[in-house]
Structures are given as C-alpha cells and as structure tokens.
Amino acid sequence: MIDLKKVSITDLKGVGDSRKEALNELGIESVYDLITYFPFRYDDYRLTDLQEAEHEEKVTVQGVLFSEPSVRWFGKKKSKMTVRLDIEGVAISASWFNQAYLKSKMQQGQTIVVSGKWDRHKLHITVDRTFMSPQEQQTQVGRLEPVYSISSRVKMNYLRKLIHEAFMQYKDEIVEVLPGYICEQYRLRPRAQAMYDLHFPQDQKHLYQARRRMIYEELLLYELKIMWLKKINRTEYQGLSHTFSRTQLDEFIQKLTFPLTGAQQRVVEEILTDLQSPTQMNRLLQGDVGSGKTVVAGIALYANFLSGYQGAMMVPTEILADQHYASLCALLEPYGLQIVKLxxxxxxxxxxxxxxxxxxxxxxIIVGTHALIQEKVIYRQLGLVITDEQHRFGVKQRAQLREKGEVPDVLFMTATPIPRTLAITVFGEMDVSTIDEMPAGREPIDTYWVKKDMWSRIVSFIAKECEKGRQAYVICPLIEESEKLDLQNAHDVFEQLTTSLAPIRVGLLHGRMTAIEKEEVMGCFEQNEVQVLVSTTVVEVGVNVPNATVMVIYDADRFGLAQLHQLRGRVGRGGGTSTCVLVADPKSESGNERMRVMTETTDGFEISRRDLEFRGPGDFLGVQQSGLPQFKVADLTRDFKILEIARTDASTIVADDRFSESKEMKRLWEYLHAENLIEKNFD
Incomplete structure (x- = not known):
C-alpha cells in the first residue's frame, strides 16, 4: 500500500509549483492532507416545501416564470432584477442582485430552480444560486454541496474538483485503521467510503454515517495515545512511596477550625493514596471558587512533610503567592513546618x-511564582509539586518544576472547573479529582446586571455597604484611558470614587505597580484601612478578604464567563449576603447572553459548560497552553458521548496483553509507533 502522507499533491494532474504553493498555504502538502481537508459546512440544494419553511430560512424551490424580468439600476454597476414565479400554484417573487446578465437567459413559461433566503411575510426569495438548464437541475438539485475554507489563490470549484480527482486516483490506497470487530460492533462505514462521503454525500443519511465514523476514529486514536501515555506513566515511572503516620495526619485534620466537606474528604483520600503508591502521582484537582482546594493542598503538603520531603507550590502571580503563603503559614507553622516564599x-x-x-x-514548603523553576533554585529533597491555576502556565514551565526533583508527586490545581469532556481529553493522562461541594455557610452571591446610566445608584450602594463596615471591589478592564477603546479605566474610576465617596478611603491596584506598592495596598485593604479597592483583574485569583461583600465589574461584557466568575468569587467569603454588580451595555448578542448566564447561576461547573459552548475548546483553555488537539471532524462539546465510548474502548485495547501481537490491532499499534510512543514497530 502507498503511504498517502508521503505522496505530494504535485502527483495530481494539473498541480504545478504555483498551485502547490497556494495549497500549501492552506496546510495541504500531501494527498492525505487533501483528502482529509474536510468541508466546514454544506449548502443544501434539496427542494424545500415553502409551506413548512421558516422565515429567513435558506430554501431551494422549482418554479415556472410567469413574468418578464424587470431590472432596476443603481449607478452603472449595481442592479436588482425581479421576476414572478409559480411554485405549485403559489405566486412568489424572486430577486437577484448584480446579476442582470441572467435576464437574457430567462423567458416566460421556463422552469428554473432558485436557492436563497425566504421572506415568509412578503412571499419573496433573495436568490444566491440559480439552476437554469434541465441538465444543471438534474445534476445539482437535490444534493449537498461541500463548502471549504479557501483563499484568494484557491477557488472553491477548483478545490472540489481536485479532491474528487484525488479520490478517483487513490481511493484504493486509503488504509482501514479500525479493527474489524469495532466496525461491526458500531456498524461503522469503511474508512475510504466515509472519507469520500464527507466530501460528496449523496444525502443527509450518508453524511451522518460518514461523520459518525470519522468522529469515532479521531477520538479513538487520540484516546489511545492518552491511555498509552497513562500506562507508561504507571508502569515505567516509579515515584516516591511516601510513608507517614496516618494517626498524626488525622489529628491534624480534626484540629482544623472547620470540618471538611464530603467532597474534600474524598479527594484527600485520593491524593493520600497516590502519595503512598510507588507510582508517581499525576493528578488534577479542580473545584469551584471557594470550594476549599487550598486546605486540601495543605493536607497533602503536611503528609509530604511527615514523609521527610520538601514541598513546592507554584502560582502565576505575586498576589496569589502572598495569599497562599499567608494561608499555609497559618495552617502549618503551628506544627513546626518552615515555610518560605520565593x-x-x-x-x-x-x-x-x-x-x-x-x-x-x-x-x-516553598511557595512562589515561576521563580521556583529558575536554575539557581536547588531543592534538597523535593517530594511534592503543586501548581495552582495550572492553565496559566505553559506545559514547559510545569515540566520544569517537576524536573527539580527526582520523581516528585505532582498535583495540579485549578479554580476554573473544566467540563468532564475536556478534562478527560486534555488532561487524559492525569487522574482527575473534583471538589463539587461548597463548604457549609457559603451563600450564593446575588448578581445583578445594570446599565451604565445607573452608576450613581451603584456608588450609593457601595457607600451604604461601607457604612455598615463592609468593603467593596470595583474592577475596570483598563489601567489608563485609551484612545482606541471606549472602556472605563481604573485611574479615572479611582479619582471619581475618591471624591464621591469621601471620607470613605479608596485604594488603587493594577499590574504596573511595583511588588512593594501592591503589597502595601493589599495590606491596607485586608486590614480594612482601605474600604473600596479599585483594581484591574490582578485580583482575579488568590485574594481573600472575608469582609468584602460587594463586587462591581465595569464593562463586564468585555470579560469572559470564567473570568467574571473568578472575580465574583472574591466576595461571599465571610458569611452573610454578598452582591456582584455587572455594569455593561453589550453591543453584541454574545455579550448579552454572558450577562444573562451570570445572573442565572453561581455554579462554576454550569458556567464552565456554557463558556465552553460560547468559545469552543481552543479559546476556553488557550490552545498554546493546553495542548488541545485540533480535531478535523470531532467537536468536544457536541460529541462527548462518542468521546466517552472511544475512551472506554481505548482503555480496553491498551490493557489487552495481545495488543502488540494481534494482526487486527496492527494499524493501531503502528499509529502509536508513528506518534513516537512505541520504539518497536509491528512485526
């Protein structure tokens, strides 16, 4: 068999250097790239029943011309042509923009097919595609036409013809990668046929079956890789086997000033089991804002200390480092632990x-920013590495901290709950622990969305809360005024509130301040010497002031859902009622929808799910940071059921002792070999 990944597109008829260069710009270099360059949508030219068509829906209808075309000109180049059509006894009008040349091809009594936007109220179609001749109607009408991402140098029709030619020439060389029993079990189409049908489907049924087959294949191959990595981690990378007094640890937990929730108890047991295991821990701990991840981390660090090892916690910002340092000192110093900040x-x-x-x-215990991974930092005996808000670090940075010890156990933490679909895909080689229960006494935060013209009322509300002894945050998207962006900035708001709230003391915090300046402002806010803190998003994570009960976010529609939820989580930490006010006049429907979601729920997992729907997996996690695979057909938000089936199947395949010897599994083994995960190829 020919490896189509090694067959250049210049082997296809008519592809010279110029067209090769243009196709390369689209990421198409080989014949395999070409046949897997799937459409992103399809134009549907099946005939529509207008009685069932929705207003402004795209329709395709066949009708008889019963009026002469009339053309109106707007200047020398722009025109609008209108005719009357009889569609099964119903008279409708149809118009074409800037296609006056069609007039000479039309005559009364002629049957034509038109496709375009349907105005149900005016019985009118704005036409974007016309099929005039009987031959054209016979070959084009009734089918789904693929639409591809193209460029100015690669035209749509040329790409369609080239893909069709590639299939005619190389279809027999497309290798089946799935074992026969899987294809039979799920009634999957042969690979070559599914690929062809994705480009040139006969109908919706063929398209559905083709997509179903290719989605499963993509997800199975990816999960196979993840499961193999997980197997290697568990069998080949021996970690530290921590030994500690469980009685001593239980006494520490019992002396906490608050009882652990059931979810905290569960994840603590999962982490302690990993620490005691000889296999290196590689676990993701996720939980909503305020769910109690820090105390779980503290218990893990104490167990690590009892085993005789150092522990390190890396965080993305100095403010968060200060917060964790203070929390861990209060929690662990009474038990004799020496904690430092770097x-x-x-x-x-x-x-x-x-x-x-x-x-x-x-x-x-060493708490710090990325300074922890600098070359000068030499650990004596590093046994546990914790990375908080792990998605803010690149893969390389996370690995550098891990490599500071011989084989330290690794715990990643995030307060951005990740939907299960993404967690098992992006972090599939990790074990995932989830704190899905809030501590007792945490009341939902009242959230309101108001327009900017209510600013004076918001200021009055802040003043009343401060008079009760409470404190408030006011978040702005910018530090200073911008000529390019019409957004509120922290400096202006600080000056406004300093005047309007006097004698209430107002503080200012932003990313351009020095570390000493930030510490001073935060210290004053924590001590209630500053009652209102005007800030940018530097307070998004890590700031814990229980006395703060008001969060005002200006130009809230400029923030993503996850960020808004993180900011809201800065209040509601001291018991009693807290309020979040979103100040925004959204200029888009997506902005309106984000505001509605924030006022409807305070559940971080639900917000995370909605955020994933809005932004897609790549933007949700940050493609550069996450290592998220770029699937060609699969969609993680839509295809999560297939993903979970594929994951189960991949796990079964990897666990099978006959995997490396089964001829039926040959192509899957070769896939792992091609991904450089297996040194020995299939014999």
Missing part, C-alpha cells in the same frame, strides 16, 4: 537567604 521581585539579600534554606533543607 518571587522574582525579592531583594537580592532576601532571595539569597531563601535559596540557601531551600538547598540546605531548612525550608519544608
């Missing part, structure tokens, strides 16, 4: 002292 803006002398403690083993 950030990039520390003074040279202070940093040198901290580095010495880390290297000599005098620091039991």
């Amino acid at each position: 950030t990039g803006n520390m003074k040279v002398k202070e940093k040198r002292e901290v580095l010495g403690k880390i290297q000599m083993g005098m620091a039991d």
Whole structure:
C-alpha cells in the first residue's frame, strides 16, 4: 500500500509549483492532507416545501416564470432584477442582485430552480444560486454541496474538483485503521467510503454515517495515545512511596477550625493514596471558587512533610503567592513546618537567604511564582509539586518544576472547573479529582446586571455597604484611558470614587505597580484601612478578604464567563449576603447572553459548560497552553458521548496483553509507533 502522507499533491494532474504553493498555504502538502481537508459546512440544494419553511430560512424551490424580468439600476454597476414565479400554484417573487446578465437567459413559461433566503411575510426569495438548464437541475438539485475554507489563490470549484480527482486516483490506497470487530460492533462505514462521503454525500443519511465514523476514529486514536501515555506513566515511572503516620495526619485534620466537606474528604483520600503508591502521582484537582482546594493542598503538603520531603507550590502571580503563603503559614507553622516564599521581585539579600534554606533543607514548603523553576533554585529533597491555576502556565514551565526533583508527586490545581469532556481529553493522562461541594455557610452571591446610566445608584450602594463596615471591589478592564477603546479605566474610576465617596478611603491596584506598592495596598485593604479597592483583574485569583461583600465589574461584557466568575468569587467569603454588580451595555448578542448566564447561576461547573459552548475548546483553555488537539471532524462539546465510548474502548485495547501481537490491532499499534510512543514497530 502507498503511504498517502508521503505522496505530494504535485502527483495530481494539473498541480504545478504555483498551485502547490497556494495549497500549501492552506496546510495541504500531501494527498492525505487533501483528502482529509474536510468541508466546514454544506449548502443544501434539496427542494424545500415553502409551506413548512421558516422565515429567513435558506430554501431551494422549482418554479415556472410567469413574468418578464424587470431590472432596476443603481449607478452603472449595481442592479436588482425581479421576476414572478409559480411554485405549485403559489405566486412568489424572486430577486437577484448584480446579476442582470441572467435576464437574457430567462423567458416566460421556463422552469428554473432558485436557492436563497425566504421572506415568509412578503412571499419573496433573495436568490444566491440559480439552476437554469434541465441538465444543471438534474445534476445539482437535490444534493449537498461541500463548502471549504479557501483563499484568494484557491477557488472553491477548483478545490472540489481536485479532491474528487484525488479520490478517483487513490481511493484504493486509503488504509482501514479500525479493527474489524469495532466496525461491526458500531456498524461503522469503511474508512475510504466515509472519507469520500464527507466530501460528496449523496444525502443527509450518508453524511451522518460518514461523520459518525470519522468522529469515532479521531477520538479513538487520540484516546489511545492518552491511555498509552497513562500506562507508561504507571508502569515505567516509579515515584516516591511516601510513608507517614496516618494517626498524626488525622489529628491534624480534626484540629482544623472547620470540618471538611464530603467532597474534600474524598479527594484527600485520593491524593493520600497516590502519595503512598510507588507510582508517581499525576493528578488534577479542580473545584469551584471557594470550594476549599487550598486546605486540601495543605493536607497533602503536611503528609509530604511527615514523609521527610520538601514541598513546592507554584502560582502565576505575586498576589496569589502572598495569599497562599499567608494561608499555609497559618495552617502549618503551628506544627513546626518552615515555610518560605520565593518571587522574582525579592531583594537580592532576601532571595539569597531563601535559596540557601531551600538547598540546605531548612525550608519544608516553598511557595512562589515561576521563580521556583529558575536554575539557581536547588531543592534538597523535593517530594511534592503543586501548581495552582495550572492553565496559566505553559506545559514547559510545569515540566520544569517537576524536573527539580527526582520523581516528585505532582498535583495540579485549578479554580476554573473544566467540563468532564475536556478534562478527560486534555488532561487524559492525569487522574482527575473534583471538589463539587461548597463548604457549609457559603451563600450564593446575588448578581445583578445594570446599565451604565445607573452608576450613581451603584456608588450609593457601595457607600451604604461601607457604612455598615463592609468593603467593596470595583474592577475596570483598563489601567489608563485609551484612545482606541471606549472602556472605563481604573485611574479615572479611582479619582471619581475618591471624591464621591469621601471620607470613605479608596485604594488603587493594577499590574504596573511595583511588588512593594501592591503589597502595601493589599495590606491596607485586608486590614480594612482601605474600604473600596479599585483594581484591574490582578485580583482575579488568590485574594481573600472575608469582609468584602460587594463586587462591581465595569464593562463586564468585555470579560469572559470564567473570568467574571473568578472575580465574583472574591466576595461571599465571610458569611452573610454578598452582591456582584455587572455594569455593561453589550453591543453584541454574545455579550448579552454572558450577562444573562451570570445572573442565572453561581455554579462554576454550569458556567464552565456554557463558556465552553460560547468559545469552543481552543479559546476556553488557550490552545498554546493546553495542548488541545485540533480535531478535523470531532467537536468536544457536541460529541462527548462518542468521546466517552472511544475512551472506554481505548482503555480496553491498551490493557489487552495481545495488543502488540494481534494482526487486527496492527494499524493501531503502528499509529502509536508513528506518534513516537512505541520504539518497536509491528512485526
């Protein structure tokens, strides 16, 4: 068999250097690239029953001309041509824009087929496609026409013809990769036929079966890779087997000032089991804002300490580092643990002292930013690595911290709940623990969406809360005024509120301030010396001021759902009622919809699911950071049921001792070999 990935598109008739270059710009270099360059949608030219058609729906109808075409000109080049059509006894009008040349081809009594937008109220079609001749109607009408992403150098018709030619020449060389028993079990079409039908479907049924086959194949191959990586991690990478006194650890948990929720207890047990196992832990801990992930991390770090190892926690911002440092000191220092903080803006002398403690083993827990992975940082005996808000670090950064120890256990944490579909795909080689229960006493935050003309009332509301001894955040999307963006900025709002709220003290916080300036402002806010904090999104994660009960977000429609939810999570931490006010005049329907979602639910998992629907997987996680696969046919939000079936099948295949020897599995084994996951190819 010929490997179509190695067959250049220049082997196809009529593809010279110029067309090769144009196709390369679309990512098409080989014949395999060409035949897997699937349409992103289809134009449906099946005849429509107008009685059932919705208003403004695209329709295709066949009718008889019973009026002469009339043409109106707008200047020398723009025109509108209108005719009357008889559609099974119903008279409708049809119009064409800038296609006056068609007038000479039309005559009364002629049968034509037109396709376009249907105005049900005016009984009118705005035509975008016309089929004039009987031959054209016979070959084109009634079918689904593929629509591809193209460029100015690659025309649609040319690409369709080239793909068809590639199939005519190489269809027999398309190799079946799925085992026969799977194809029979799920009644999947042969691979070559499914690929062809994705480009040139006879009807909706053929298209559905083709998509179903190729979606399953894509997801199975990806999950096969994930499951193989998971198997390698568990069998080949031996980790540390932590030994600690469970009695001592239980006493520590019992002395906490609050009881653990059932969900916290469950994930603690999962993490402790991993720590005691000789296999390296590779676990993702996810939970909503305020669900209690930090205390779970603290328990894991204490268990790691009891085993005689150092622990490190890496966070994305200095504010979050300060917060975790303070929390862990309060939690663990009474038990004799030495906790240090390491950030990039520390003074040279202070940093040198901290580095010495880390290297000599005098620091039991190290909390810091990406400074933790610098070359100068040498750990004495690193046993546990925790990365908080892990999606904010690149894959390389996360790996660098892991490599600071021999085989430390690794725990990733995120307060951006990830829908199960994405969790098992992007983090499939990890075990996933989920805290899906909020601590007792946490009341839902009242959330309101108001227009900007209500600003004076919002200021009055802030003043009343401050008079009760409470505090407030006011978030702005910009630091300073911008000529390009008509958005509120922190400096202007700070000056406005300083005047209008006097004598209430207002503070300002943003990313351009020095570390010392940020610490000073946050310290004043935490001590209630500053009652209102005007800030950019630097407070999105990690800030914990229980006395703050008001969160005002200006130009809220400029933020994503996950970010809005994180910001809202800065209040509601001290018991009692808290309020979030979204100030926005959205200029798009998506902005309106985001505001509606935020006012309807405070459930982070539901918000996460809706955010995934709005943005798609790549934008949701950040493609560069996440390592998210770019599927050609599958859609993780739509095809989650197939994903879970594929994952189960992949797990069964990898666990089968006959996998490497079964001829039926040959193509799957070769796939893993091609992905450089297996050194030995199939014999």
